[in-house]
Amino acid sequence: MFYNYLVIAWRNLIRHKLYSLINLGGLAVGLTVCMLILIYVAHEHSFDQFHAQANQTFAVHEQLKMGGGESVQFPTMSYYTGPAVQQSTPAVTGYMRTHQPHKSVIIQNPAVANATFTESNFLFADADFFRFFTFELKQGNPATVLREPLAVVISQKMATKYFGTSNPVGKTLRIKTDSTFTYQVTGVAAPAPSNSSITFDFVASVASLKVMPATAELVKSTQLRGGDFRTYFRLKQAADTTQLQNTMRRLVQEDSFAQVQKFVFTALPDLHLKANFGDFTNSKYIKIFPLVAGLILLLALINYMSLTTARSTIRAKEIGVRQVFGANRKIIMAQFYVESTLFAVLAFSLAYGACYLLTPWFLNKLQLQIDTAFLYSPTLLLLLLGLLVFTILVAGSYPAFVLSGYQPVATLKGKMGKQIGAVRVRQVFTTAQFSISVGLMICGLVIDRQLYYFRHTETGINRENVVMIPITEMFGNHYQQFKREIAALPGVAQVATARYPMYKGYDMWVAKGKNSTEDILLPVLSVDKNFVPTLGIQWKVPPVSQDVLNQPQKIVVNELALAKLGLPANPVGSLVNMPGGDGFEVAGVVNNFVFGSLVHETQPLGLVLAPDTANAWGAVGGCLFARINPRTNLPTVLERMAKTYQQFDQTTPFTYTFLDDAFNAQYQAEDRLASIFGVFTGLTVLLACLGLFGLTTFTITQRTKEIGIRKVLGATTLSIVTLVSKNFLQLILVSIVVAAPVAWWFMQQWLQDFAHRITISWWIFGLAGGAALIIAFLTISFQAIKAALDNPVEALRNE
Structure with missing residues (x-):
């Protein structure tokens, strides 16, 4: 029976090529967008989970309350903090300190002429860095590579850069932070995974700071607070943060530090999204992109369900005959679920290929790099499988319930009337599609206007033709x-x-x-x-x-x-x-x-x-x-x-930045959002137009004889186009009325994140609504004009 259903589904797909193309294309587009965003969101939420005991490892920073109620956060602690806290509470089983130089580091291979480079991804770390964190060492012993002063572990990329194909372990590099010293390479590390919040090209022993005059003071402090070291604690239990908080507050009081303060602990897997102290801004997309992906997939599913039920009159007698010969509702539903599964699997396959081709472009837009290993990880593959199952269940649900509910006598006599195809439901679907499209168009215009405001508002500085040159x-x-x-x-x-x-x-x-x-x-x-x-x-x-x-x-x-x-x-x-x-x-x-x-x-x-x-x-x-x-x-x-x-x-290599470029670079996250949002908006409009095109084609097919009779009686092309377009355009107007207040509310919430922001103007709604009406009319009129120009004799002769 399953094979029979599959054969019928395939024959229907081949026989009705236009509808099949619209259904497959729409589903494939929606699934492609969902896959891309699923990859991004899953990657963002997977940060640092590869570390052993990640949920028991916490980064600490202090929060100080100054005069006037101002609160200031400091992500670094003193060199003294780690060992002092571990000695004071049994809840702490280990600690790790890292220090990053505030300026670029100059590194030279003394054995190679002109092999001097400026590097920024440089860390000083405690001796057990490669045992505390789960980073892979390709060469070197994790227990000893950072034990001695002036020892450094380099990444595979840097090993190739400075030493070519030769073995770098045991060789030396001249490294200038505040002072220049000769370091011995003691190990080579594999690249940090792309979902690691801790990245490095060089990891030098923290003991090196003690031998440098400029940094020796950093390691002499005996106060808990203050300092220049990112500090991580490993706890026996994740719930021991309260005990850790009490211990640190007690130690601070012993230091006679009078300011009101508290310590904030962030679990390692939460560090990427919840404790950003730099300019990281991709977290702004975490809530927006899944919502947009869901809307685009919804549009694609609406297209499929709407066209499937609209074409139900063609298959009404088939369903009636099956019911007369004993097929119950479950069997009819199973048949349509098999058809939905075939369409979903084909669309999913197309989408997966498109996702493979578009992933580099998408990640480049977001300025992200994701490891190939993550793209084929079991977690991501299970998520993609879940997306396929969800699509099959939702896409087949409405057609299966509607079409299996027909009465056999009515279907065989052709007395199904306007209830066939659920006309009202299709109207709701069309309105929902264009409501989403118009809403996203409004949002895109507001984002564009806000970025334009950033670029052109008066800032009190003349940024034109000013060059900034860093001085060492x-x-x-x-x-x-x-x-x-x-x-x-x-x-x-x-x-x-x-x-x-x-x-x-x-x-x-x-x-x-x-x-x-x-x-x-x-x-x-x-x-x-x-x-x-x-x-x-x-x-x-x-x-x-x-x-x-x-x-x-x-x-x-x-x-x-x-x-x-x-x-x-x-x-x-x-x-x-x-x-x-x-x-x-x-x-x-x-x-x-x-x-x-x-x-x-x-x-x-x-x-x-x-x-x-x-x-x-x-x-x-x-x-x-x-x-x-x-x-x-x-x-x-x-x-x-x-x-x-x-x-x-x-x-030091000569570098420069133009002042206006530095100003504009602050809004890279918003620029990327606007760029990708524009693509998403275009896709929603495309999907809505595909659905409208399919429904228009079906409506005209159903009214072929009516149009032929009207032409014989003297109807003009314009009157026929108006006849076909009127009901659809009324739905577009309703969609504009529905979308405008919703989009206004969402954009008002988005603008609250900006201290300097625009006021949403009325013309934005008019422009988006007008564009939607024009696009919808062009989509409808293409088929309507074609029908109006056809020979009415052929229409009337057709049975």
């Missing part, structure tokens, strides 16, 4: 000379210096507010006196003299800082007190300008002025800003800058 401590006392030579290059209008590149960070200082006992957190940028004019920042209260800006202990504040620090409207000459210091004198006030992302509120800010002759820039590093004149040949200027740079620092 290799410049030493020669930085001022380098700065003068850059300023003298043809095409360079102004130069300035700051501690950090714009939009790449700032310092956080503790200042005294109106109440001398109240500590206020104040973001601070350390700059020279040329910073304000070079970036085009406007003065609110200018300094009494430009010479004042070149004196020590001077600070310029923005307007927001006046209220926060309790300063008068004209604060020039006032002091901003810092704990343990003499304070800084306010030299002027600048207008508020955006020095971070527009996602967040603009903050109070202090610009601490370093004298123009200070040698500190070359000693600790910083960033040179150079404004280039308009209509200047940029490649020529950049080439001259590179040559000048290499005269002062021959070990």
Whole structure:
């Protein structure tokens, strides 16, 4: 019997090629999108679960409450924290400390000329790093590779980069963090899995920090709080975090640290999505993408069910004959489930092939890398199998229940009337399809407008033609000379210096507010006196003299800082007190300008002025800003800058970033969302049009004689097109009315994540609705015009 059903299903698929193509194509598109998003979501939720005892391993950070109720989180602890806590509670069975240099690391193979590179994926770690975490070592003993000072384990990729095909173990690398030392390579590690929140190309022994003058102080602290080490604890039981919290609070009190604080523990598998301290933003997609995937699959399933039930009049007599010969409802349902299974399996196969081809593009859009091993892991394959089973069950459910419920007498006499094909249900399906499409179109337009606002809103800085060049401590006392030579290059209008590149960070200082006992957190940028004019920042209260800006202990504040620090409207000459210091004198006030992302509120800010002759820039590093004149040949200027740079620092590669590029880079997550959302919206419109095209074709087929009679009686092409289109376009109008408020609500919620945001304008709804009506009319009119132009004699002659 099953074979018989399968043969009938295959014959129906071959006989009705157009409907089969629409059904298969729609299901395949929906399943392809679901597969892609399923891969992404499953990968994001699988992070760090490959580690042994992952659920018993917790990362710790401290949360401090400052004056005014401000809460600040620090993801790093002191070197002393790990061993002190383990000795104080039996709940902790082990700990791990990692330290990442704040600046890029320069690495050289002394045996190879010109083999010097700047690396960023560098860690210092405790000796049992490769036993605490489940990272594979290709060469070396996990128990000893990081035991000695100046030992380093490198990844396979770095082994090839620095040593080619030779065995790197036992060889040396010259590594410059704050100081340059010769390290011995003691092991080679396999690449960290793509679903690891801990990544590395180099892992050096934490004992190395003790022999470096610049980092020796990091390992001498005997206080629990503060420090520069990511710290992980392994507990006997996952529920022991309360005991761990109490132990750490007790140890802090013994250190006489008076600020209110708590420690936050995040299980290793939750670290990727729940404890982000950097610029990671892909977690924004975790809720959005599954919803969109579900909607697209729903559209595809609606297409299938709608067309299957619509064509039920063709098979009504077949069902009636089967019922007369003894087939009960279960047998009829089984038949249609077999047909649905055939369609779903074929569509799934097409979708899997499309997913295989599109995965590199999709991951590139998300700027992600997923290991091949994960793509074929049992977990992912089971999820894909579940998707197939779900599709079979849902796609076959409605047709099976509806078609198996027909009365045999009515079907054989052809008296099924308009209830055949569930006309009302198909109308609901069509409305739902276009409601989803219009809703996503509205959402896409709002996202696009928000991104346009980010790009073009006034930020208080002139970002055009400003180059930022990172400066290392290799410049030493020669930085001022380098700065003068850059300023003298043809095409360079102004130069300035700051501690950090714009939009790449700032310092956080503790200042005294109106109440001398109240500590206020104040973001601070350390700059020279040329910073304000070079970036085009406007003065609110200018300094009494430009010479004042070149004196020590001077600070310029923005307007927001006046209220926060309790300063008068004209604060020039006032002091901003810092704990343990003499304070800084306010030299002027600048207008508020955006020095971070527009996602967040603009903050109070202090610009601490370093004298123009200070040698500190070359000693600790910083960033040179150079404004280039308009209509200047940029490649020529950049080439001259590179040559000048290499005269002062021959070990660090010359790099630069344009200020407007750095600003735009803050919105990469939103850019990727807009790009992929546009593709998803296009697919929903395509699926809705496929369904509408199929229903229009079927409707015209059912009304062929009616259209022929109308033409014989003098009906025009326009009247026939109107006749066919009217009911469908009414459904599209209903879908616009349904979609608009829902999309408005969702976008209002999405916009709440942005401190600087647009107001949703009425024209967005009009544009999306108008586009939906035009697309639907074109889809319908193609078949309607064709039917109106056909010879009516042929239509009337057809039985």
